[in-house]
Amino acid sequence: MTHEESLVSPPGGGNCVNWILGHLVKSRNDELALLGKTPVFPPEKFERYNNGRPPLTDAAEALNLKELCDDFAALQAPLVAALRTVEPEILARPVPDSPTGNPNETVGSMITAIAFHEAYHLGQIGLLRRTRGKPSQMP
Numbered sequence: 001m002t003h004e005e006s007l008v009s010p011p012g013g014g015n016c017v018n019w020i021l022g023h024l025v026k027s028r029n030d031e032l033a034l035l036g037k038t039p040v041f042p043p044e045k046f047e048r049y050n051n052g053r054p055p056l057t058d059a060a061e062a063l064n065l066k067e068l069c070d071d072f073a074a075l076q077a078p079l080v081a082a083l084r085t086v087e088p089e090i091l092a093r094p095v096p097d098s099p100t101g102n103p104n105e106t107v108g109s110m111i112t113a114i115a116f117h118e119a120y121h122l123g124q125i126g127l128l129r130r131t132r133g134k135p136s137q138m139p
Contacts, residue, residue, distance in 0.1 A: 001017065001065065001129060001132060001134055002065070003018070003062075003064055003065040003066065004059075005017070005132050006018040006021070006062075006065040007056065007057075007059055007062055008132065009055055009056075009057065010128055010131060011131075013055070014055070015055050015056065015124075016055070016056055016128070017065075017125055017128050017129070018056055018062045018063070018065055018068065019048075019049060019055065019056040019062075020121050020124055020125055020128075021065070021068045021069070021072065021125065022046055022048065022049035022056075022062070022063055022068050023046075023049040023050075023051070023121065024072060024118055024121050024122070025041075025046055025049070025068055025071045025072050025075065026043075026046035026049045026050065027114060027117060027118065028072065028075040028079055028118075029041050029043065029046065029075060030043070031079060031082075031111070031114055032075070032078060032079060032082055034095070034107055034110060034111075035082040035083070035086050035090065035107070035111075036082075036086075036090055037078065037082045040071075040074055040075055040078055041071060045063075046063075048061050048062070048063075051099070083111070086107075090107055091106065091107050091108035091111070092106055092107070092108065093106060093107045094106055095107060095109075095110050098110065099113075100113050
């Protein structure tokens with residue numbers, strides 16, 4: 001998929017691939033902080049990809065698709081390492097401002113919600129790729 005194709009919104013509304021991927025990169029970066037680790041990127045880099053922002057339609061506001069792909073990949077190893085070594089006490093900590101609205105949210109339950117969130121959005125990217133005529137990435 002080209003950067004330009006990543007900026008095309010789906011028919012009927014919704015976010016483009018660029019916004020969805022940027023949103024996932026932001027979430028992964030934030031997840032490191034949730035786990036008590038230093039984020040790889042400054043959080044302001046992905047501010048345009050925050051939840052609740054209007055759909056991304058202006059190419060000038062978008063990060064380059066290749067950069068987003070590289071950033072997503074760069075977060076994999078630190079995130080896996082953080083998840084492998086997280087202390088049970090950290091997982092039991094309450095999350096002060098739960099995006100799921102759960103007043104009993106803990107870091108551990110939030111990690112579960114984040115995993116679902118990522119799978120959901122990766123599925124959207126797969127479908128949007130197909131609407132652009134791209135082949136499936138599944139073997």
